Amino acid sequence: MKQALTRASQELFRRTPDESFATLDDLWQNCQTQQERSRDLWEMPDDLEAFADGGRLALRIGEDRKFRLNSWSFGQLCGLAGINRDTINRLSGPTASSVFAETLPRGTKPLQVYAADDLVRSVHGASYTRLHDIELLSIVREFATDFQPPQQAGGAGGGEARGGTGLYRGEQDMFCFLIDPTGWTEINGEAFAPGFFLWNSEVGKRSVGIQTFWFQAVCQNHIVWDAVEVIDFSRKHTANVRDALRDIRALIHELVERRDVRRHGFVEVIKKAMNTTLGTEDEDVLKALGIHGVGKALAKEALEIARRNGRFTIFALVDAITRIGARATNAGDRVEIDAAAGPLLASVA
Numbered sequence: 001m002k003q004a005l006t007r008a009s010q011e012l013f014r015r016t017p018d019e020s021f022a023t024l025d026d027l028w029q030n031c032q033t034q035q036e037r038s039r040d041l042w043e044m045p046d047d048l049e050a051f052a053d054g055g056r057l058a059l060r061i062g063e064d065r066k067f068r069l070n071s072w073s074f075g076q077l078c079g080l081a082g083i084n085r086d087t088i089n090r091l092s093g094p095t096a097s098s099v100f101a102e103t104l105p106r107g108t109k110p111l112q113v114y115a116a117d118d119l120v121r122s123v124h125g126a127s128y129t130r131l132h133d134i135e136l137l138s139i140v141r142e143f144a145t146d147f148q149p150p151q152q153a154g155g156a157g158g159g160e161a162r163g164g165t166g167l168y169r170g171e172q173d174m175f176c177f178l179i180d181p182t183g184w185t186e187i188n189g190e191a192f193a194p195g196f197f198l199w200n201s202e203v204g205k206r207s208v209g210i211q212t213f214w215f216q217a218v219c220q221n222h223i224v225w226d227a228v229e230v231i232d233f234s235r236k237h238t239a240n241v242r243d244a245l246r247d248i249r250a251l252i253h254e255l256v257e258r259r260d261v262r263r264h265g266f267v268e269v270i271k272k273a274m275n276t277t278l279g280t281e282d283e284d285v286l287k288a289l290g291i292h293g294v295g296k297a298l299a300k301e302a303l304e305i306a307r308r309n310g311r312f313t314i315f316a317l318v319d320a321i322t323r324i325g326a327r328a329t330n331a332g333d334r335v336e337i338d339a340a341a342g343p344l345l346a347s348v349a
Contacts (some may be wrong), residue, residue, distance in 0.1 A: 005213060005224035007197050008177040012153050012164040012222045019170040024140065024148070027167045027176070031134040034116060038202075040130070041113040048111065050077060050100035052093025057100075059120055061113065072172050072203055073120040080105055080123060114203060121171065122203035129241045131208050133174045133200050139245065140178070140198065143252045147178040147195070154220035166222060173201035177222065179215070185262035186269060187228065190342050192216055194259045195224065196252065201237075208241060209234030210248050212255045272348045273315035285312045292344045298324065298337065318345050 021027040041061065049060040057074065059067045069077065078085040081103040088096050112124040140147070153164035166177030179195035186192075192214040200208040210233050216226035233251060235244040278288040282303060289299035298321065305320035306312055318341045325337035 002216075002226040002228055003213075003230055005197075005211070005215075005227050005230070007211065008150075008166060008175075008222040008224065011168055011175045011177070012166075015164060015168045015170070019168045020165045021167040021169065022165055024137070024167065024176075024178075027169060027174075028134065028137050028141070030169055031132070031137060031174070035132055035134055038114060038116040038121065041115060042110045043113055044108075044110055045104065045106045048104060048113075049097075050104070051097045055093060057088075057093065057096055059113075067113075067115055067118050067120045069120050070171055072205065073122055076123045076204070077104075080111075080125075124204060127238065128204060129237050129239055130202055131200060131237060131241050131244065132202055133169065135245060136174075136198060136200050136208070136248065137176075139249045139252060140176070143249065143256055144178060144180075144196075146180045146182060146256075148181065150177060150179050150195075150218045150222060151220075153222050164222065172203060172205040173199065175199045179218065180259060183259045183263060185259065185265070186345065187214060187262070188346075190216065192226075192228065194255050196255060198248070204237060207234040207236050208244050208248075210251055212251050269345065269348055270315060273318065273345060274313055276314050276348050277312050278314060278317065279312060285317075289317065289344070292347060294321070294340045294344065298340060314344060314348055 021030065043061050047062050050057055051060055052058075053066070053068075057069060059069055059073075059077070061067065075085050077100070078088055081100055083099060083103055088099065091099065109126050112122075112126070112128060112130075113120055114122045114124070114130070149166040153166070168175045176198040177195070178198070180193055184191050184193045193216075194212070194214055195218075196210055196212040198210050199206060211230065213224065213227040213230045215224045215228075218224055231251060233244075233247055235241055235247075279285045285303055286296070286299050289302070290296065294302070301324055302317050302320035303312070305323060306316040321337060321341040321344070325341075328337060
């Protein structure tokens with residue numbers, strides 16, 4: 001059953017321009033640079049202190065290490081203290097500091113403070129297990145060498161979504177939308193290409209996961225249309241999260257292998273279609289097209305286009321039908337015309 005996949009479109013419209021990357025190499029470099037600057041600090045709860053710093057809350061670790069908070073890590077600190085962040089935002093800095101002093105948890109289990117230079121990216125308990133974005137991109141580089149982002153999105157209404165690339169990374173998470181534009185093959189008489197969504201968060205915003213699929217079209221808003229063989233996998237960042245790397249590697253490898261097998265078979269079908277004729281006389285060709293479900297008017301028009309190539313091969317006739325469909329202005333007509341080409345090509349499979 002065909003599906004419309006909207007995950008990439010949702011990402012497109014929630015991302016700001018500074019979170020979009022033009023190429024996978026650009027995204028890789030961003031991940032690598034930030035990882036080199038970041039470090040895990042395992043600290044006892046008693047050593048953490050929220051304090052007012054120039055009108056904003058900051059975090060002090062020990063006596064002399066001071067860190068800024070971003071929106072995400074501030075929210076996590078509020079969560080650890082069991083306080084609504086909106087409540088804290090209504091308090092003065094000194095009052096908010098006093099509230100945190102009373103409510104932040106104390107105990108013998110250390111907390112994970114993940115910091116990039118002097119900025120706290122996240123604060124977690126001991127059970128959280130981090131998986132770095134660059135580890136996932138390493139798998140993509142290893143197995144999905146022919147995959148690339150889809151066409152640049154057009155967006156709706158000229159807003160922030162315009163120009164979205166399918167490759168996103170912000171302070172909270174990463175999302176990749178990749179396809180193989182040369183991987184078109186035939187499944188049940190129709191053309192499909194492989195693609196996948198890949199996501200992760202180094203700071204606990206979301207799970208790590210992948211969705212692989214075969215699709216027929218991607219619109220300007222990055223909705224994936226007519227997807228089949230959709231496989232979903234995700235895992236939370238708990239103790240065994242690193243097993244996800246093995247599973248994601250296997251899913252991408254399987255997608256690539258299936259593409260290669262199907263593409264080889266598709267090439268053989270095309271070769272056969274280029275050497276198989278439906279007859280030498282117009283009447284024979286029209287009759288054969290009718291047997292394969294091609295309407296009389298469409299068959300005559302395809303026959304005239306194929307005649308210019310000198311042979312009435314199945315490939316020439318399929319190509320002619322496809323050209324006719326591309327000229328149709330009504331989407332319903334295009335679908336109906338394109339559907340007529342599938343059984344014809346499948347007849348030589």
